[in-house]
Amino acid sequence: MSPGAYAERVNGQVRMSETYLNGTRIYFFGGDRELATVSTKAKMFRLARCGATLVPEYNPDIVTHIVIDDNIVSLHHLLENISVKRLSKVPGHIPILKWPWATTDNTKKHFRIHAAFATRRNSVDAIDYDPDINPIVPPAPKKGKEHAAPNPEVTNSSGEQMVGNPSAKSPREASSSSSRGLEDEEASFEKQRVSSKPRANSDPANENNVGEDPLAEFYAQARTERDQEVQENLGDGNKATNLHAENGNKSHSSGSRFLCDGVRTSAGQCPNQDVIDKLSELKKIHEQRLMTGDNFRVLKYSTAINALRAYPKRIRSTEEAMSLNGVAKKTAEKIMEIIRTGDLQRLHHERAVSDDIRVIELFQGIYGVGRQIAHRWYNAGCRTLDDLREGKGGVKLSSVQQIGLQYYDDINSRMPRAEAEEIFNKIKPFALKIDSKLYVDIMGSFRRGKADCGDIDIIITRPTDDGRNHSGVLSKLLKDLRIAGIITEDLSIPDDWSDLELCYRGLCRKDSDSRRRRIDFLVIPWESRGAALLYYTGDDIFNRSMRLKANKMGYSLNQKGLFAGVVRDPQDRTRKLNQGTNIASATEREIFDKLGVPWQEPHERVRGFS
DNA sequence: GTGCAGGACCT
């Protein structure tokens, strides 16, 4: 559900428990556009409980206040969301306020204290605004009737009128709970969970019990709404049946400063598998989110999961959990909740609110569909894979996505290690028949010794000591493999087939009775084989850690080699201004050495497995 | 409070 849709819903259904926002018509922006996050929903819910009317879409003729989730929403982000070119185009009588403004009872006067943008001028929240000298008042209503009901149904089109200039006061630091953004919301949620009282309400003597408004109440109401929504919104009882597997299988462990330095402790069976499963689910939810901050949560959940995989004992305490590299308080508490209760309430809360998450996850399971496309299709009204096949809502699939859809289940299944090996053993002779001096090997999770593989990663190179190289080999090989019925579909192909460095992605199968499997070929020049092996062996988290370490040491590491003297654009540190000089690339070991990382065998670069 | 890996192909 979109934030706007939630705003409309909340207006009608939330019962009011406070009145200090009576008469306000608030446009709330939590940084989400297409899917209202739990954070946004909780905040809207609370605004409504305090008497505000939520305006689903920004309209300067209706809105009396704009409230944003500070720390999450940038100026650019907000302007884009409300389709306004410049801050000065927002009428001066509409204050733009940070979330904490709404959490205290004293919302009169002094908007400036909670002003979201200190640079704003000629507005009631400007730093230099003085109502006695130069008052700013809303224009007289053009049409329509008076209307100041506490919780009016916002029909969104009716030009409603302004209710005085609510002016604020009282800074009032962030009272007790949920005031500042996702992280704080989570923190407060955790707190509430731990004290786990279904209690109706806390001490009424508390001067500020609004500040304690438990999210539990929001969740409870949200749950009851969900059922209505399912019926109302889509008469389409067709559930997304197709859930797939993938369960983070990367690994690494705790140890020193960088993960890649890590000390591994692999065991045959992971004693914390239940924790890993739950955290993987949470990770998947963050993978759907459009906001950039969630990428790093995904990264951190990945590292935490890897650390857990490597950990040989059952976790017994928060402190023990926090001893793992990459696990701090928040994750440690989640881990302990799972260990103690076998469950993570946060997951239920996320999913309870609507079916968004299920559907987006379903769509993201299609190869070539990421979060943006998945949300776009959801917005277009699609809810099932069949909707997509029918082009419902005018959605169009790229050719790769069509293949991804056709082989949805195949692509989302992992294959037994033995099958990967069998396929590779069919492929290798074709390569050697083209050139017996080729070096051909299987990389990725297979090289790391995993029991199952998400795909087959094959590296091809060739020594140049005889003055020859492997230019053109891949196109020949693929031709043979297509004839042999092994390669069946292409997903992405090199642009210059004669290059010594190229990358191919496609589907293959062991034989005509077997499932389709993902297959990748990486062709690389002989000189960079060490860096390429390192890269292609992974896992991804290990690579990122090692590259981070290289970066911190003033180097840059990629699949071609380890480079010194790289100068980065200070504005965009990912952009390199020069290429630097290659200081290691021929062997994995020299790269480990130059980075001071203790050597690890490929199978050691796997921690745990399953 | 800031940074988080780095690159290739597709559209």
Place this chain on the structure above:
DNA sequence: AGGTCC
């Protein structure tokens, strides 16, 4: 240039 994937 943005999106997805490795």
Place this chain on the structure above:
DNA sequence: GCAC
């Protein structure tokens, strides 16, 4: 969400 974590580390510095």
